Amino acid sequence: MTELIRSSYPVETADYASAGSASADIKRKLKQLGITGDVLRRVSVASYEVELNLVIHSLGGELTLSVFPEYVQLVSADRGPGIPDLSLAMREGWSTANDEARSLGFGAGMGLPNMKRNADDFDIQSEVGVGTTITMKFKLA
Amino acid sequence: MTIQDMVRVLNARVLIGEEKLDMPVYTACCSDLMSDVLAFVDEKTVLITGLTNPHVVRTSEMLDLKCLVFVRGKVPSEEILDSAEEQGLVVITTKATAFTACGLLYAEGLRGVPVPLEWDMEGKK
């Protein structure tokens, strides 16, 4: 299928100051493509959640936006540390966030369930010592 | 009510968006936990908070919120206000605490955002 846009954003670990800038740019790009309303909001929220997780929990990684005629795709891929128990991580309220993340208003263990709720398609793969990859799709129209 | 009415009820000071005070507001939410705001809020609403870090504005941007109310007289940094202005947010600050601010607005008819709860009062799903 024809890819209309593809943009990748490196996201550094513990970079709290610029966390969210990739998601802000993604939102801008989607708006320029004429994507609005409910889909735009769902992609924006999921993108911000997954970007924050890269900053708070990962050793660094990359967030990639692709837009196809029928759907928007977000892929987050990081270099570790990986998630030992995925079913625990997906549970609302379970969090290993540090004090810094908590002081900024995060670390309630809501992010992954919220991504799953907002995406039309959600896939998470993780291996300890290797990394975590999350793929989300959002249908257009 | 309008944002102007909120300013009156809360005896608030307008920091950003003086020209947009006639915007109507129908609902509000109050939280210092951005995780919760991101998870539960899905309509253009007002956020009442005591947190003044840049993520409050980023969270508002992602959700398309229209007004931020800082309580206990808090004023965020210039930098944060600038990014709020760029997004077209209205930002006001009140000396009231979060509890009092919510009570005053509720008494005037403002209501909370509807939150879908998956469990009943006994805690059963």
Ligand SMILES: Nc1ncnc2c1ncn2[C@@H]1O[C@H](COP(=O)(O)OP(=O)(O)OP(=O)(O)O)[C@@H](O)[C@H]1O
């Ligand atoms: N990219 C990642 N790498 C390693 N661990 C992760 C990653 N993403 C999530 N986790 C783990 O999964 C847990 C749950 O993530 P989730 O996003 O649901 O909650 P949180 O980030 O802790 O808090 P919130 O998202 O509410 O601010 C995290 O606390 C962390 O232990």
Ligand SMILES: [Mg+2]
């Ligand atoms: Mg998270």
